[in-house]
Amino acid sequence: xxxxxxxxxxxxxxxxxxxxxxxxxxxxxxxxxxxxxxxxxxxxxxxxxxxxxxxxxxxxxxxxxxxxxxxxxxxxxxxxxxxxxxxxxxxxxxxxxxxxxxxxxxxxxxxxxxxxxxxxxxxxxxxxxxxxxxxxxxxxxxxxxxxxxxxxxxxxxxxxxxxxxxxxxxxxxxxxxxxxxxxxxxxxxxxxxxxxxxxxxxxxxxxxxxxxxxxxxxxxxxxxxxxxxxxxxxxxxxxxxxxxxxxxxxxxxxxxxxxx
Ligand SMILES: [Zn+2]
Numbered sequence: 001x002x003x004x005x006x007x008x009x010x011x012x013x014x015x016x017x018x019x020x021x022x023x024x025x026x027x028x029x030x031x032x033x034x035x036x037x038x039x040x041x042x043x044x045x046x047x048x049x050x051x052x053x054x055x056x057x058x059x060x061x062x063x064x065x066x067x068x069x070x071x072x073x074x075x076x077x078x079x080x081x082x083x084x085x086x087x088x089x090x091x092x093x094x095x096x097x098x099x100x101x102x103x104x105x106x107x108x109x110x111x112x113x114x115x116x117x118x119x120x121x122x123x124x125x126x127x128x129x130x131x132x133x134x135x136x137x138x139x140x141x142x143x144x145x146x147x148x149x150x151x152x153x154x155x156x157x158x159x160x161x162x163x164x165x166x167x168x169x170x171x172x173x174x175x176x177x178x179x180x181x182x183x184x185x186x187x188x189x190x191x192x193x194x195x196x197x198x199x200x201x202x203x204x205x206x207x208x209x210x211x212x213x214x215x216x217x218x219x220x221x222x223x224x225x226x227x228x229x230x231x232x233x234x235x236x237x238x239x240x241x242x243x244x245x246x247x248x249x250x251x252x253x254x255x256x257x258x259x260x
Contacts, residue, residue, distance in 0.1 A: 025068025029086055036084035041257050045201060045228070049177030056257040060100055060205065060233040062183065066176045069141055073172070073183055075105040082108035089141055093118035093126065094150060094185035095169030099233075101125065115140050119147075119170045134167060146173040148196070150187035155209050163210045173199070182226065186233065189216040194223035202226035206242065207235030214238070218245035221252055228252075232259035 029037070037055060045052040047066075055063040058079035064071040069089040075082055076098075082105040091114060094100050101122050110116075117140065118129040132138060132147035139145070150169040152162035164186045171185040171193075179200040186205055187193065189212060204220060205211035211233060212220070221229050229252055231242050239256045246254050 027065050027068050027070060027086065032084060033086050036081065037086075040080075043255070043257070045176070045179055045181075047177030047179040052176045052179060052181070054201075056230075056232075056259055058259060059235075060094070060186070060259075062203065062232070064174075064176070064181075067142070069143075070109075071143070071174070072106075072109055074100040075109060076100065076102040077105045077108075078102075080105075082106075085109055087111040088114050090114070090143065091116045092145070092172050092174075092183070093122050093129070094171065094183070095119050095164065096121040096125070097186065100186070117145065117147075117172075119168060121168055132170060134170060144175040147171070148173060148182075149190060149192045150185035151190060152186075152188050152211075153190060154188060155211070186211050188212050189220035189223075193220050196224040199224055199226040201228045201230070203230050203232045205233035206231040206237050206239070207233055208237065214241035214245055217242055221246060221254075222249065225249075225252060229254050230257060230259065232257075234260060236260075 041056045043054045050067060053065040057063055060074045061076055061079040062073040070086045071090045072088040073092045074094055075091060088109045091106055103125050116126055116129040117132055118126050120131045120133060123129055123131050134147055134149040136147045147170040150164060150171040151166040152164045156162050169185050171183060171187060173180055173182045180198055181201040182199045183203045184205055204217045206214060206217050217231055231239055243254050246252055
């Protein structure tokens with residue numbers, strides 16, 4: 001190939017890359033952000049509207065990248081340095097407990113146009129949040145979000161006082177293209193969870209005494225059958241127990257990531 005042909009060829013490649021780039025917005029990260037994010041595990045889920053990247057920040061804290069946008073879930077400073085994280089287009093907060101709601105972390109990833117969605121009990125500390133209650137559905141930044149119940153039935157702080165009372169906290173189901181991702185929040189294997197349909201990716205909490213035992217997570221998974229199941233918010237719980245309990249469920253892909 002002569003020099004001119006080579007230049008023409010490279011120009012064509014660049015034009016094609018720009019075209020593909022338009023169809024599929026790419027998130028721009030700084031070198032510092034890329035270096036910082038390299039310390040976390042990341043999975044990529046294929047959807048009909050492009051890749052969904054999941055960053056496993058830790059405990060109940062996640063970050064998603066999709067369609068050029070960044071979505072933070074329960075960002076807390078105990079799990080990550082949010083001054084080094086990409087700004088959020090959307091921030092979701094499940095409930096008001098300190099390992100889920102941290103206004104300082106949220107402030108660190110705010111920018112003009114950030115939408116914060118939270119349960120009502122978070123609102124006094126997040127004055128600009130859009131409040132969603134169990135059962136609400138909204139579309140934010142082109143993403144359909146459903147708020148679903150998250151509560152304890154069995155595990156109580158004291159008699160009659162569940163760690164997470166019904167109607168307070170939210171789980172969220174987000175539609176990323178054709179894939180529905182369920183982030184359960186702090187909850188047990190409640191009937192509303194077991195009745196969910198068409199969940200492609202599920203994050204289910206598994207630490208005691210606050211949320212579920214491996215048996216409760218397995219029971220829920222057998223009921224609503226997510227294609228991919230990530231136990232998260234699992235503290236010291238032995239995740240191999242869940243893997244063993246679901247070993248015969250070959251169409252539920254149990255994935256263990258660093259979400260202690
Ligand atoms: Zn929690």
